[in-house]
Amino acid sequence: MTALRIAENLQHVRDRIAAAARRSGRSPDEITLVAVTKYVGAAEARALVKAGCHDLGESRPQELWRKAAELTHEAVRWHFIGHLQSNKLARTAPLISWLHSGDSLRLLEAVSAEGAGRGAPISALLEINVSGDATKHGFHPEEIEPLGESLAMFGGIAIRGLMAMAGREGGPDDARRDFARLRKLRDRLQSAWAGRFELKELSMGMSGDYEIAIEEGATFVRVGSALFEGATSDDIRP
Numbered sequence: 001m002t003a004l005r006i007a008e009n010l011q012h013v014r015d016r017i018a019a020a021a022r023r024s025g026r027s028p029d030e031i032t033l034v035a036v037t038k039y040v041g042a043a044e045a046r047a048l049v050k051a052g053c054h055d056l057g058e059s060r061p062q063e064l065w066r067k068a069a070e071l072t073h074e075a076v077r078w079h080f081i082g083h084l085q086s087n088k089l090a091r092t093a094p095l096i097s098w099l100h101s102g103d104s105l106r107l108l109e110a111v112s113a114e115g116a117g118r119g120a121p122i123s124a125l126l127e128i129n130v131s132g133d134a135t136k137h138g139f140h141p142e143e144i145e146p147l148g149e150s151l152a153m154f155g156g157i158a159i160r161g162l163m164a165m166a167g168r169e170g171g172p173d174d175a176r177r178d179f180a181r182l183r184k185l186r187d188r189l190q191s192a193w194a195g196r197f198e199l200k201e202l203s204m205g206m207s208g209d210y211e212i213a214i215e216e217g218a219t220f221v222r223v224g225s226a227l228f229e230g231a232t233s234d235d236i237r238p
């Protein structure tokens, strides 16, 4: 029952992603759904993979390690989306395809060292605190541009775009404003940093606002609770 419900939820979310893409004149193929599995166990995560979703996201290193170990036989691309402390990096970096939450130069430098060590750059996004929420991690939008030169020295990471969350308090209009801000910042950095980085990706939008994010240009949406509604015994809450 649970696996069936998860497959149905996945289809529902995919349909809404496709509809939001078409509404804004985009192709649904431009958008990757990252299924955030932090509220559930390995069995539910496996049900998602079996239903055809191969991009999974975790915000806590220990959860990622645990699920990655249980899903070694599945084809999973792991996305790390939370705050990553340096002491968890060595064990996390080898498991991930994407780091969404590059939120400090120190972290990005350490990730780069890992990427250089394994001989293949790790794809990374720069997390930006667009809402100005004091509890959120990420670079301040105004501080990022001068960092281009430092970032360009980190040969073990490939910086491919920006990531943000909408402010916790606001409604849909505030979310749209935050997402539009991220897109405009990306456009600005893309020209300021021309030739250094290709900033194609925008990781923005969660269960409550992923359709708005797609209308504003998201290429990754990170969706958790909407995929597991009615599928676990516990009430899943963000």
Ligand SMILES: *Cc1c(COP(=O)(O)O)cnc(C)c1O
Pocket (backbone or CB within 6 Å): 036, 038, 059, 081, 082, 165, 205, 206, 207, 208, 222, 223, 224, 225, 226, 238
């Ligand atoms: C938990 C989480 C999500 C998913 O949240 P839902 O509202 O459950 O979809 C997305 N991004 C980040 C960074 C998260 O921590």
